[in-house]
Amino acid sequence: MTLEICSTVVAIGVVLLAMQTSTAQTAQRARDLGFPFEGQPGRLNSITDVSGVEVGYATIVRGSGDLVAGKGPVRTGVTAILPRGKASHDPVFAGWYALNGNGEMTGTAWVEESGFLDGPVMITNTHSVGTVRDAVIKWQADTGKLNQPWSLPVVAETYDGYLNDINGFHVKPEHVVDALNSAAGGAIAEGSIGGGTGMICYEFKGGTGTASRVVRVGENTYTLGVLVQANFGVRHQLTIGGIPVGHHLTDNAPFSGGKDLYNETGSIIVVVATDAPLLPHQLKRIARRVPLGLARTGSSSGNGSGDIFIAFSIANSGAAGIDGSNTTVESVSNNRISALFAATMLATEEAIINALVAADDMDGRDGHSIKALPHEEVRTILRSHNRLVETSGR
Amino acid sequence: MTLEICSTVVAIGVVLLAMQTSTAQTAQRARDLGFPFEGQPGRLNSITDVSGVEVGYATIVRGSGDLVAGKGPVRTGVTAILPRGKASHDPVFAGWYALNGNGEMTGTAWVEESGFLDGPVMITNTHSVGTVRDAVIKWQADTGKLNQPWSLPVVAETYDGYLNDINGFHVKPEHVVDALNSAAGGAIAEGSIGGGTGMICYEFKGGTGTASRVVRVGENTYTLGVLVQANFGVRHQLTIGGIPVGHHLTDNAPFSGGKDLYNETGSIIVVVATDAPLLPHQLKRIARRVPLGLARTGSSSGNGSGDIFIAFSIANSGAAGIDGSNTTVESVSNNRISALFAATMLATEEAIINALVAADDMDGRDGHSIKALPHEEVRTILRSHNRLVETSGR
Amino acid sequence: MTLEICSTVVAIGVVLLAMQTSTAQTAQRARDLGFPFEGQPGRLNSITDVSGVEVGYATIVRGSGDLVAGKGPVRTGVTAILPRGKASHDPVFAGWYALNGNGEMTGTAWVEESGFLDGPVMITNTHSVGTVRDAVIKWQADTGKLNQPWSLPVVAETYDGYLNDINGFHVKPEHVVDALNSAAGGAIAEGSIGGGTGMICYEFKGGTGTASRVVRVGENTYTLGVLVQANFGVRHQLTIGGIPVGHHLTDNAPFSGGKDLYNETGSIIVVVATDAPLLPHQLKRIARRVPLGLARTGSSSGNGSGDIFIAFSIANSGAAGIDGSNTTVESVSNNRISALFAATMLATEEAIINALVAADDMDGRDGHSIKALPHEEVRTILRSHNRLVETSGR
Amino acid sequence: MTLEICSTVVAIGVVLLAMQTSTAQTAQRARDLGFPFEGQPGRLNSITDVSGVEVGYATIVRGSGDLVAGKGPVRTGVTAILPRGKASHDPVFAGWYALNGNGEMTGTAWVEESGFLDGPVMITNTHSVGTVRDAVIKWQADTGKLNQPWSLPVVAETYDGYLNDINGFHVKPEHVVDALNSAAGGAIAEGSIGGGTGMICYEFKGGTGTASRVVRVGENTYTLGVLVQANFGVRHQLTIGGIPVGHHLTDNAPFSGGKDLYNETGSIIVVVATDAPLLPHQLKRIARRVPLGLARTGSSSGNGSGDIFIAFSIANSGAAGIDGSNTTVESVSNNRISALFAATMLATEEAIINALVAADDMDGRDGHSIKALPHEEVRTILRSHNRLVETSGR
Secondary structure: OOOOOOOOOHHHHHHHHHHHHHHHHOOOOOOHOOOOOOOOOOOOHHHHHHOOOEEHHHHHEEEOOEEEEEOOOOOEEEEEEOOOOOOOOOEEEEEEEEEEOOOOOOHHHHHHOOOOOOOOOOEEEEHHHHHHOOOOHHHHOOOOOOOOOOOOOOEEEEEEOOOOOOOHOOOHHHHHHHHHHOOOOOOOEEEHHHHHHOOOEOOEEEEEEEEEEEEEOOOOEEEEEEEEEEEEHHHHOOOOOOHHHHHOOOOOOOOOOOOOOOOOOEEEEEEEEOOOOOHHHHHHHOOOOOOOHHHHHHOOOOOHHHHHEEEOOOOOOOOHHHHHHHOEEOOOOOOOOOOOOOOOHHHHHHHHHHHHHHHOOOOOOOOOEEEEHHHHHHHHHHHHHOOOOOOOOO | OEEEEOOOOHHHHHHHHHHHHHHHHHOHHHHHHHOOOOOOOOOOOHHHOOOOEEEEEEEEEEOOOOOOOEEEOOEEEEEEEEEOOOOOOEEEEEEEEEEEEOOOEEHHHHHHHEEEEEEEEEEEEEEHHHHEEEHHHHHHOOOOOOOOOOOOOOEEEEEOOOOOOOHHHOOOHHHHHHHHHOOOOOOOOOOHHHOOOOOOOEEEOOEEEEEEEEEEEOOEEEEEEEEEEEEEOOHHOOOOOOOOOOOOOOOOOOOOOOOOOOOOEEEEEEEEEEEOOOOOOHHHHHHHHHHHHHHHHHOOOOOOEEEEEEEEEEEOOOOOOOOOHHHHHHHOOOOHHHHHHHHHHHHHHHHHHHHHHOOOOOOOOOOOOOOOOOOOHHHHHHHOOOOOOOOOOO | OEEEEOOOOOHHHHHHHHHHHHHHHHOOOOHOOOOOOOOOOOOOHHHHHOOOOOEEEEEEEEOEEOOOOOEEOOEEEEEEHHHHHOOOOEEEEEEEEEEEEOOOEEHHHHHHHHEEEEEOEEEEEEHHHHHHHHHHHHHHHOOOOOOOOOOOOOOEEEEOOOOHHHHHEEEEHHHHHHHHHHOEOOOOOEEHHHHOOOEOOOOOOOEEEEEEEEEEOEEEEEEEEEEEEEEOOOOOHOOEEOHHHOOOOOOOOOOOOOOOOOOOOOOEEEEEOOOOOOOOHHHHHHHHHHHHHHHHHOOOOOOOOOOEEEEEEOOOOOOOOOOOOOOOEEEOHHHHHHHHHHHHHHHHHHHHHHHHHHOEEOOOOOOOOOOOOOOOOHHHHHHHHHOOOOOOOO | OOEOOOOOOOHHHHHHHHHHHHHHHHOOOOOHHOOOOOOOOOOOOOHHOOOOEEEEEEEEOOEOOEEEEEOEOOEEEEEEEEEOOOOOOEEEEEEEEEEEEEOEOOEEEEEEEOOEEEEOEEEEEEHHHHHHHHHHHHHHHHHOOOOOOOOOOOOEEOOOOOOOOHOOOOHHHHHHHHHHOOOOOOOOOOOHHHOOOOOOOOEEOOOEEEEEEEEEEEEEEEEEEEEEEEEOOOOHOOOOHHHOOHHHHOOOOOOOOOOOOOOOOOOOEEEEEEEOOOOHHHHHHHHHHHHHHHHOOOOOOOOEEEEEEEEEOOOOOOOOOOOOOOOEEOEEEEEEHOOOOOHHHHHHHHHHHHHHHHHHEOOOOOOOOEEEOOOOHHHHHHHOOOOOOOOOOO
């Protein structure tokens, strides 16, 4: 994980802020606050509960004050999700879906056609998708990971231009390599980190979040994990635990107040990983359930939102038959798949709320400032609706 | 609207029940009970708030006791939605989406290709789709409503075989004609009526429901209405006003109790109508928002569910250019469409809950019995979560 | 196979014509005439070269003279394709694609969602799809072939209203049962038979046609077979062996002569079967290659055409895991699949031309008469372009 | 149009070659050689026959000899197609389709969702898509062409790694700007130019090609133009004028000879422009007809091929309603659209053959050499099949 240290005194507070986010997050998850969720999470309640999945970040926070294109301030980054870890280039079965396509996820034509995700899933800001894409190819070529003579990387994005000098194109190939090379399993940071650094969700500080579910599928137990880059939502729609908390949290909502109550200009990228052996068409079914989780947080997926989702399964290693041989693969019966649909919905919901919970206040360009979700206020609202889980730890 | 009167004494109670449903529904809507919903409904809170839309039903309730295939008991029917009313055969722009395709909606290949819905949308039980489809063609041919030499009717379905003798194929062409000919605007019946007669939703009695929203789109005000045939859901997921009421309503849940918590074998058909001038690709966007409303009632759209949605706009009459002429049509800017997305989500949610609220208990084949949603218990739960709207009228 | 014998003397000629078609076809295939095709056909050059595939027909030819709706004349029928034969109800992996959706193929939402074709593929006339669909359900229920409590049959169509009393709805449930029960492997009849009875192709008599290819896929040899119901095309586009023979065959083209050179109002249904072990997303890829074969016969797929294709694999028996167990399935590597794409294209082309070659002249309602492809004239044209394969047998 | 002049003596021959290509092409089009095509071309038989469409190229040819990654040899470039010319940033209605998705076209999620192409269509090599994408954003930001705060450029690719040092990433942002700024209407160069520089088609030198058709649509006359970047095909499938000329042109086919007769690893990008007023769903229909033209040149679209197509209409200026206002747009009736389908098929076929005809021999990395289509040999083959159009000019 890269955290760029800027050289100017002005930005020190910002750097500290970012580091604080990183360290603070272990204690700052939605369940810890008593927010209610359904279903059984995995050990870490993280996409990395799915065996072998690795996540890496490069976070670029630098400068403050007025926007000078090409100079900053910079609030952006790159997230890398490697389905079988960075040591493997064995493709995984995958499927994708766009709820609202005001966004980009490169490489999806080949995912759809081949049924495979061949390489990592990368997430960055909207205007750095190209840089990240070509840098992934270079990294694959340099490290012997190309399965065809060419590569068609999967790179997605959300827009951080409210805080970040997005037209300064501050993501560089080395950040991509850093995110890839730093990828690891285990507990991962959330909030303003990696591609999620400059993101805004329901007009609070958003960013990266994760969650997982463990489900019984017939005689088997499978894990399904979700990672989101959350950058969407209008305040009044924010819903936690079924309660429209956004109705009560009307302060510091910089985009609300216009006539168009539902005009959102953000986006959300969702990556779903599972160890359940699903075929490509089944993974597309998984991806189509992500909107159900999104809805549980209140969103109606506005026109300006790029809501694009990809799901993959780390089962069936070698399924691609790169050498041309027929392969033998395992598949969950459709008759038992529903629990995985529910897991997708529930883990998506929780990952979004985790992103909100983990992120701290952030200042960006031109005096723009985004506040973090006020934890205690939300707890108060939930308690007033008899929806707070009163945990012993608090 | 046809209500078949059966000749045997045994069935009288059933018929009365059905009639009671029909008359009772005016006082039995979710808002009247204080269930909370977002957004501004239209005058009737009905799909028929969209100017010109007509709805007709044929309801077939006959017999009781053990199933004798071909004899009964019969708990089924047909619903007809006519976008411009039964007097018109001017096609409307339309789009569709399947969240989970374990179901049927005929005619969608042509909707997708042409961008038009040419004829009514019909809804019936799963095994009577064919009869209804060909009967629509005959009705169109007999009444001069064919716009091509052939017709490709849109007929959808949900499964009523738990209560109904579905393999008795009791829907006949005359029921189709009755539903079409009885179609009318104004307030429409909900619950166990028309195609919704034998349906089950969250293991309570489901069926037909409707709702609408009025939204500002730039300088214009538009109405969007939804009609559902709701036959889906496992009890513990049922959510009303954001509260998982299903957790508390554990009695009379005939399909719960197995190992597979999320195994649903129902379906939901959703028809969205609007007077906003939307192009076909925009109506597909509308249809893709229906799952967001479904999610607000708790569903994760199980494998057994046929969740298929169609949206149409009654604006732009004459858009099909049947005579071959170029046409001029109006379109909402994508930049203002988000309010219609929210309306779709919200009206879908309310239409589902309205179906639950309107339906009464129903007995069907082989002693199968499905209970209605217990209104007062739900009110109690909502009140305990500070989510009941305490209306003056109660 | 049912061939209805009409009672009136007037119709005898028609019946004989139909029977002649049936018997004559063994000697009347495009290759026998020296028309050039690429690739290696299977033993019978038929969809039934794919092991276990069975095809059955019901052909209804009755009456002549002026149209009296409900009376006739009747020129229609039903075709049944059973992927694993009529004794099995084990679903097969499948995928579908619509090049132009002015047509119907019911059941596709579930094919798309589940990845399986569960039951036969039926083809009939446009206005009898419903009757056929519900009759298939009844047949499945009666014979214990339902894999879910409900069924979503795949029924496709093309329009025969130029010759047939299509609004007379002459296809009855018993014809469906006859087509299903008479299904068999081995050589199958082509031309004016089954669902193809009243069809017209490039303004010549069309109908049912078939062809197959045998291809090497890595170390394995697989068979891919195609069956078409061909009812499309404007005369001047007709291309055989790459030669635009339609330019020269200008007589007896009843629909040409208007201003719109490319206005076709027919359709083509294509069913592709293979024993290559392909997953659902790979079968969709197969279905998307059908247009390439269509193009080789000259078509540009006009607005009026319902060009809908389904592909299935008879490999991987038991893949559906009906009992809920995980299943193990085999899959061809994408890296070796291209030969199957070529086979699809080439067999589709040949099946269409086979349908044209097999069909004889047919008279229908209101004095409408459609001529058969003039074999010798085509041979002459091909010879003049050095494209006739001079076979020893002629 | 940029043509990079390299500084080393070694490369002079190569540069001359490239310039020769550029100048030679005006006399080197398929029709000039008597190859037969159907339909009426526009004045220039070019995509630029569609009013306002501008095309620009940057061509990078540098070095020769052994591959040194990052050094060369370089045989690549960038093509820019600007629907309304470079002075406009008014979006155009658009639709897209992937026949085989082993390729990339960024920005398609938003094309599909919004119905608009907002910005140029760019084509380059596979590994430079990212550079081109972000450079387009910078160009849009710098020149005030952003219609949203962000941009989602459409950038497509084919693979030139057989001749070009593709992992050297030689396309730079300045090439993108050059291609955009040099865009113009009028006659455009074909063959080894722009993105098409290093491309190979049917194992002959391929690249950029164009063609157009003029069609009557009811009372109106419309132009439809096509531009291809052709990099696909195995030799034996090459078909010109319906004649499988590839059977006879067996020399200099560097990829043929293996066991897999149909294994192609190339790609084709097709851009269709028209002045016919088509709505987004109609333009998707257009895009779905491109495979029909591809098939006329012989292809079965192998697994390795990225066959991705986009169609746009320059009619209906202002349709996007950027300011949020409702818009009024014109649409061709579906009942008259078929002629545009045929035009798409026919212009695609001719554009591909034009690319082959225009390109000269090219040497690339590591002694790789690709021969041009031998014009006279093809003429001889066509003449022997009575398919050569004996033009007076020759």
